[in-house]
Amino acid sequence: MAFRSIYMIFILLGVVWIAGCGRQSVISDPEMVETLHGKEISIISFWHTYSDEETRVLEEELIPVFERQRPNIRVNSINLAVNNELRNTLITLASSNRGPDVVRIELAWVPEFTHKGLLEPINGYSGYGDIIRLFHREAMRVGFDQKQLYSLPLDIYVKSAIFNRELLERAGYSEPPRTLQDVIEVARQNRYTIGLGGWEPWDTLPYIYSLGGALMDDHFTKSTGFLNSEDTVQAVEVLNSLYRENLLHFSSMNDRSDNWIGVKTGNVLMTDEGPWYYSKLEGAELDRTLKQTVPVPFPRGNGSASIMGGNHLVIMKGSRNPVQAWTFMKWMTGKEAQLTMAKTGLIPTNLEARFAWTVNRDSYLYPYVEATDDAFLRPPVKNWGNIEQVYTGFMSKIFLGELTVQEGLDRAAAEIDILLGDTD
Numbered sequence: 001m002a003f004r005s006i007y008m009i010f011i012l013l014g015v016v017w018i019a020g021c022g023r024q025s026v027i028s029d030p031e032m033v034e035t036l037h038g039k040e041i042s043i044i045s046f047w048h049t050y051s052d053e054e055t056r057v058l059e060e061e062l063i064p065v066f067e068r069q070r071p072n073i074r075v076n077s078i079n080l081a082v083n084n085e086l087r088n089t090l091i092t093l094a095s096s097n098r099g100p101d102v103v104r105i106e107l108a109w110v111p112e113f114t115h116k117g118l119l120e121p122i123n124g125y126s127g128y129g130d131i132i133r134l135f136h137r138e139a140m141r142v143g144f145d146q147k148q149l150y151s152l153p154l155d156i157y158v159k160s161a162i163f164n165r166e167l168l169e170r171a172g173y174s175e176p177p178r179t180l181q182d183v184i185e186v187a188r189q190n191r192y193t194i195g196l197g198g199w200e201p202w203d204t205l206p207y208i209y210s211l212g213g214a215l216m217d218d219h220f221t222k223s224t225g226f227l228n229s230e231d232t233v234q235a236v237e238v239l240n241s242l243y244r245e246n247l248l249h250f251s252s253m254n255d256r257s258d259n260w261i262g263v264k265t266g267n268v269l270m271t272d273e274g275p276w277y278y279s280k281l282e283g284a285e286l287d288r289t290l291k292q293t294v295p296v297p298f299p300r301g302n303g304s305a306s307i308m309g310g311n312h313l314v315i316m317k318g319s320r321n322p323v324q325a326w327t328f329m330k331w332m333t334g335k336e337a338q339l340t341m342a343k344t345g346l347i348p349t350n351l352e353a354r355f356a357w358t359v360n361r362d363s364y365l366y367p368y369v370e371a372t373d374d375a376f377l378r379p380p381v382k383n384w385g386n387i388e389q390v391y392t393g394f395m396s397k398i399f400l401g402e403l404t405v406q407e408g409l410d411r412a413a414a415e416i417d418i419l420l421g422d423t424d
Contacts, residue, residue, distance in 0.1 A: 042324045043074045047090075048104040049082040049311070051276075054344045061340055066331050073324045082106060090316065094118035099316025101325040104154055107142045107310045108384045114143075114150045115382040120315040121148040125326040131333070136349045136372070139310055142380040152333045153349035155341065156310035158375045159206055159272045160367045163294045167192055167269050176270070180210040180299040183270055184238065187247050192269035194242065195259030198252030199395035201388055202307060202378070204239070206272060209376060210301035211235035215391075216420070220379045223416035227391075228409040231302075236398065236405045243399055250399070264292045272298060274309075278364040279345040295364050297371040308375035310349070347372060383419040390415045 050058055055077070063075045078100070080086050087109060093099045095118065105113070113119050122128060128149070132140065135153050143151035161183075163176045171190050177183045187194055197203035205215060213232030216223050226232065242248035249268065251259045260277060262268035281289055298305040313329045315322050331337055338353035345365055348354045359365050381387065394412035397403040403411070 041072055041074055042321045043076055044101040044319075044321045044324050044328055045076045045078060046102045046104075046328065047078045047080060047086075047100045049080055049086070050104070051344070053279075054341065054346065055079050057341060057344055062332070062337055066328065066337075070327060070331075073327065075328060091116065091118060094317040097318035099318040101315065101319040101321050102328055103314055103316055104311050105151075105314060107139070107151075107153070107312050107380060108378060110142050110151045110312050110314065111145070111380050111382040111384065113314065114145045118317050119150040120317060120319060120322055121150055122152070122315060122326060122329070123149045125323070127330060131330060134350050134352055135333070136351065136354070138308060138375070138377045139312075139349050141377065142312060151312035151314045152329055154311045154313050154333060155338075155346040156308055156349055156372060157274050157347060158306040158308050158368055158371045159202075159274055159298060160295050160306065160371055161270055161272050161298045162263050162277060163270050163296070164263050164266050164268060165292055165294050166266055168294065176294055176296050176299070178299060180207065180301050180305070183299050184242065187242070187269055188245070190269075191247070193247055193249050193262070193267065195249045195251060195262055195268040195271035197259065197271075197273075198250055198392070199399065200252075200392045202309070203250075203252075203272075204395060205376075206298050206305050206307050207239055208232060208235045209307075210299060210305035211238055212302035216379055216416075220381050221420060223413040223420065225413075227413040227416065228406070233405050233409055236395075236409065240399060240405060264289055275345050275347075275365060275368045290364060295367050297367045297374075304374050304376040306371035306375040308372065308377050381420060383422055387416050387419050390419065 048055075048058070059077050063077060067074060090099065090103060090105070090113070094113070095116070099118065110119075131152075132149065136156060139153035139156050142153065143149050161176065167190070168174075168176060168186075171186050171192070173186070177186060183194065186192065196207070201215065208215075211231075211234070213235035214226040214229065216226055239248060243250075249259070249262075259268055259271040260273070263271045278286060278289065278295070313332060315325045315329070319325050333350055335350055335352045335356065338348035338350045339357060342348055342353065342357050347365075347369060348357060354369075357369075359369050378384075379387070390412055394403070394408045398405055398408040
């Protein structure tokens with residue numbers, strides 16, 4: 001963490017120094033323009049948060065191909081950790097028109113950055129009309145604001161249910177139950193544990209939605225009448241009852257990784273996680289985990305259950321090469337680049353790539369890909385960070401017995417409505 005902090009400080013200082021130098025030379029301003037054999041070469045900065053393997057594919061396979069196809073553009077790849085430190089750095093830089101050219105950011109940041117005026121609208125660039133029809137419909141919703149588009153969806157991910165194979169067989173199941181109600185029945189009959197990460201929306205909403213609840217209306221404008229509706233109250237009552245029966249385990253109260261271990265060792269019947277549960281493993285460890293577990297789309301109930309997250313590409317305010325940045329964005333979200341990155345397990349947003357991508361039914365990725373067709377979107381609203389804190393705070397009070405379910409959800413919905421209506 002200390003290293004990351006120092007690194008971000010150096011990035012800030014470096015950008016300030018570059019901006020102060022102006023367009024004097026290649027040496028003093030390397031992000032501007034180089035001259036090579038009498039031809040101008042634009043260098044664009046690309047900040048991203050890819051994993052080590054994803055970064056290897058980006059830098060060894062994708063960028064070299066892009067640069068061969070676009071010999072007047074060079075890409076400076078900068079890999080950073082995704083955290084509030086990065087978010088605050090981007091806000092600071094873009095607020096003073098010194099942002100990097102292209103950034104891969106969490107979809108939850110896009111509405112906030114758009115509202116703060118930190119992103120360049122992209123619907124005026126060449127080829128815009130030809131490509132927007134190529135993307136996953138739900139993922140595209142994130143970047144629109146006031147009839148302007150500010151981002152392109154790069155990759156999406158969902159959570160799937162992961163079951164312990166041996167516990168299922170002991171309960172008489174050759175495959176996991178299809179509904180959450182059936183999973184709960186198996187847990188109660190056999191005193192099996194269901195493992196959740198924590199009280200946050202990302203961890204609890206799949207269960208609430210599967211049991212018939214909701215967080216907001218379909219247009220993300222109102223929470224009252226949805227989060228505190230009769231259906232949502234009943235859904236949370238079910239989860240709260242399981243918690244009181246010691247059948248629901250929140251790993252955030254201990255070590256957040258213990259559900260990962262528990263579902264492999266037989267201490268947890270079911271947990272839910274993104275594809276990184278498996279993609280972080282390799283060789284014998286991956287083979288062993290696949291023998292011990294069964295990944296499936298999240299058990300359905302009365303509606304969608306899998307929650308969708310993902311990353312978008314944006315051009316930051318202050319980009320010195322916005323046209324070249326747009327060229328790179330289009331290329332990275334194109335069919336071939338998306339298929340190349342899909343080798344790392346990232347699910348394409350480009351529908352041409354998605355339909356061309358063949359995933360074996362026996363692959364751990366198959367249930368994740370299958371779930372993207374029926375996933376609900378994590379709300380793309382500018383105050384999501386604050387809404388998440390309100391939601392998590394009241395959920396913790398409910399499960400710790402400080403508030404009744406109805407009282408907690410009433411108060412949470414009222415506070416979320418205020419945040420949704422905030423125009424500042």
